[in-house]
Amino acid sequence: MSIVTIDRDGDIAVVTVNNPPVNALSQALRQGLWDAAEALDVEQGIRAVVLICAGRTFIAGADVSEFGKPPMEPHLPDLVGRIETATKPWIAAIHGSALGGGFEVAMGCRFRVALDSASVGLPEVTLGIVPGASGTVRTPRLAGVEAAVELVTTGRPVKAPRAAQMGLVDAVVSGDLRAEAIAFARTALEKPLPPATSARPIAAPEPGFWEAQETAIARRAKGEVAPLRALASIRRATEVPFAEAMAFERATFLDLRGSDQAAALRHIFFAERAAPRPGHLADVAPLPLRTAAVIGGGTMGAGIAAALRDAGLPVTLIERDAEAVERGLANLRGIYAGAVKRGKLTEAQVEARMSGVTAGSDYSALADVDLVIEAVFEEIGVKRAVFEQLGRVCRPDAVLATNTSYLDPRAIAEGLRNPARFIGLHFFSPANVMKLLEIVPTPDTAPETLATGFALGRMLGKIPVQAGICEGFIGNRILKRYRAEAEAIVRQGTAIAAVDKAMRDYGFAMGPFEAQDLGGLDIAYLQREGARAAGQAVHETLGDILVRAGRKGQKTGGGWYDYLPGDRSPKPSDAVAALLAAHIQPGAALDSAAISARMVGAMADEGRKILDEGIAQRASDIDLVEVHGYGFPRWRGGPMFAA
Numbered sequence: 349m350s351i352v353t354i355d356r357d358g359d360i361a362v363v364t365v366n367n368p369p370v371n372a373l374s375q376a377l378r379q380g381l382w383d384a385a386e387a388l389d390v391e392q393g394i395r396a397v398v399l400i401c402a403g404r405t406f407i408a409g410a411d412v413s414e415f416g417k418p419p420m421e422p423h424l425p426d427l428v429g430r431i432e433t434a435t436k437p438w439i440a441a442i443h444g445s446a447l448g449g450g451f452e453v454a455m456g457c458r459f460r461v462a463l464d465s466a467s468v469g470l471p472e473v474t475l476g477i478v479p480g481a482s483g484t485v486r487t488p489r490l491a492g493v494e495a496a497v498e499l500v501t502t503g504r505p506v507k508a509p510r511a512a513q514m515g516l517v518d519a520v521v522s523g524d525l526r527a528e529a530i531a532f533a534r535t536a537l538e539k540p541l542p543p544a545t546s547a548r549p550i551a552a553p554e555p556g557f558w559e560a561q562e563t564a565i566a567r568r569a570k571g572e573v574a575p576l577r578a579l580a581s582i583r584r585a586t587e588v589p590f591a592e593a594m595a596f597e598r599a600t601f602l603d604l605r606g607s608d609q610a611a612a613l614r615h616i617f618f619a620e621r622a623a624p625r626p627g628h629l630a631d632v633a634p635l636p637l638r639t640a641a642v643i644g645g646g647t648m649g650a651g652i653a654a655a656l657r658d659a660g661l662p663v664t665l666i667e668r669d670a671e672a673v674e675r676g677l678a679n680l681r682g683i684y685a686g687a688v689k690r691g692k693l694t695e696a697q698v699e700a701r702m703s704g705v706t707a708g709s710d711y712s713a714l715a716d717v718d719l720v721i722e723a724v725f726e727e728i729g730v731k732r733a734v735f736e737q738l739g740r741v742c743r744p745d746a747v748l749a750t751n752t753s754y755l756d757p758r759a760i761a762e763g764l765r766n767p768a769r770f771i772g773l774h775f776f777s778p779a780n781v782m783k784l785l786e787i788v789p790t791p792d793t794a795p796e797t798l799a800t801g802f803a804l805g806r807m808l809g810k811i812p813v814q815a816g817i818c819e820g821f822i823g824n825r826i827l828k829r830y831r832a833e834a835e836a837i838v839r840q841g842t843a844i845a846a847v848d849k850a851m852r853d854y855g856f857a858m859g860p861f862e863a864q865d866l867g868g869l870d871i872a873y874l875q876r877e878g879a880r881a882a883g884q885a886v887h888e889t890l891g892d893i894l895v896r897a898g899r900k901g902q903k904t905g906g907g908w909y910d911y912l913p914g915d916r917s918p919k920p921s922d923a924v925a926a927l928l929a930a931h932i933q934p935g936a937a938l939d940s941a942a943i944s945a946r947m948v949g950a951m952a953d954e955g956r957k958i959l960d961e962g963i964a965q966r967a968s969d970i971d972l973v974e975v976h977g978y979g980f981p982r983w984r985g986g987p988m989f990a991a
């Protein structure tokens with residue numbers, strides 16, 4: 349089937365786009381649509397044109413893979429204009445996601461009919477650019493300035509019913525989209541057509557609107573260039589004629605297209621799509637995942653159970669005894685209560701989630717589950733005891749996974765029956781929110797078990813990254829190096845607060861020291877002490893000195909910083925200065941840029957070692973780990989990309 353075909357339903361032409369996988373607007377597709385407009389303009393007997401797509405979605409945007417190349421004709425804004433000035437009205441029939449250039453094409457049409465399951469959006473700012481084919485100029489004409497600002501500066505798609513309320517689509521239909529769109533076209537032809545989108549007026553917003561939006565965006569998208577530039581382009585559309593506004597938008601788009609932030613965000617975009625389907629597992633069939641169990645109802649176990657329920661899997665939650673079972677269920681309810689408070693879930697949805705959970709302390713309930721994830725206390729004896737029971741009770745083909753973050757999975761699986769079905773699945777807390785999932789096979793893990801880990805990652809909507817076995821796998825190993833570099837910078841005479849500020853200025857939500865105060869210094873301290881007890885030579889760290897002085901972080905009223913009661917804002921501490929004075933050579937303090945260069949450089953250096961040792965499959969996986977697990981600013985692309 350060619351990329352654009354035309355057929356007729358009486359006096360209505362139907363233009364069908366077929367450019368798998370997502371009908372992206374490649375040069376060939378733009379040319380095909382242009383030619384269709386030319387042909388249909390002059391075809392006798394045709395009164396309207398329905399534009400519909402084959403496959404899973406309406407046009408999902410410009411072809412991101414063309415971004416690195418010089419733009420080729422027909423340029424997308426010209427194509428949108430060509431459709432808008434067609435002699436017969438075009439009606440966009442939208443299913444799946446009409447995104448970016450796809451929605452811009454739909455706005456060039458005289459009407460938009462969307463399936464109730466469809467969504468529309470302008471995600472360009474998530475790629476570090478602005479819409480380049482009238483998204484900032486037509487959207488306010490279609491739906492008003494406020495809707496345009498929400499759609500364009502967040503990059504978040506909206507579902508069809510909401511889009512209809514906003515004025516972005518004219519009708520929401522269910523059932524046969526093609527038939528509904530043709531019927532809509534016929535009805536629309538019975539009355540005068542609305543003006544073309546570009547001919548519609550824009551109501552100016554109330555005074556102070558732009559300044560308020562600028563402040564809100566600068567706070568929400570801290571450090572990102574594109575959202576503010578998109579706002580400026582929408583504002584321009586309210587102040588100058590259409591053609592001038594289009595020129596301004598196009599100049600902005602071309603300017604940002606070549607920017608570092610756009611390159612970084614495209615890098616993450618493609619890395620995220622490559623990660624869940626690793627090439628080396630392409631022809632390995634995963635095992636079925638119909639039922640799951642979680643051992644341990646603590647923070648991690650409850651979070652993992654919530655993630656499994658969110659994906660629709662029935663869950664058996666196992667704890668030591670009746671009291672611990674109740675605590676586990678309470679933890680799970682607590683997670684869902686938070687989601688209801690934030691408006692993410694309704695009470696009814698929570699009841700449905702909870703009704704799919706069976707909780708108890710009897711392992712015999714696990715006789716037929718497909719997957720068990722252990723999330724008990726991070727101590728090898730406790731974990732081994734769990735797997736000894738699982739090995740006895742579960743089916744020999746049930747996948748048994750440990751959520752360990754530091755222990756060696758090989759040690760946990762020692763003596764397990766059929767170790768080929770054992771794997772490490774390292775979730776990040778909160779497990780139902782954080783997208784990163786480190787998948788850690790042992791040398792005995794069978795390929796189909798590994799493929800099942802990735803299938804679980806896809807099912808849970810996670811970013812799964814395969815990691816080899818070393819202390820801390822990928823993420824926690826880099827975190828350890830990151831913190832060591834921060835301490836080295838302090839030892840060489842730079843203030844603790846200066847390091848944190850530098851990393852916040854770089855784009856992290858928190859610096860390394862304030863983050864430790866929030867999470868607790870004692871966690872890493874206990875790791876180090878455990879390693880020392882096991883005979884490893886582990887140098888004393890500045891963190892050790894603080895923990896030994898009782899300074900474990902916010903929970904003890906002070907760690908790297910002091911905290912006033914009820915006040916979580918970090919205060920530089922004289923006590924800390926005194927405790928560490930003997931370890932700090934008064935040297936030239938580094939400035940912000942030098943600090944962040946050192947810190948990111950250390951992460952990249954550790955990343956290169958991780959690659960060389962085969963712990964990570966590819967550099968972009970390391971970037972995904974840092975962006976999705978450790979707060980590395982997405983628009984920097986991750987340490988490997990940034991360095």
Ligand code: T1G
Pocket residue numbers: 369370372405408409410411412413424445447448449450452471472475478479480481483618621622
């Ligand atoms: N261009 C090229 N390839 C794309 C693509 C795109 N826009 N979007 C997805 N793919 C590929 C993806 O790499 C993967 O390939 C396959 O399609 C399935 O993707 C002028 C300039 C549409 C919601 O940002 O949000 O228009 O790995 O796994 O989960 O103003 O893809 O199979 O070989 O994500 O069903 C704006 C980005 C571009 C949309 C489908 N558009 N895509 O999700 O499948 S900028 C976007 C998505 C723009 C104009 C500007 C999602 C999806 P492979 P997938 P999915």
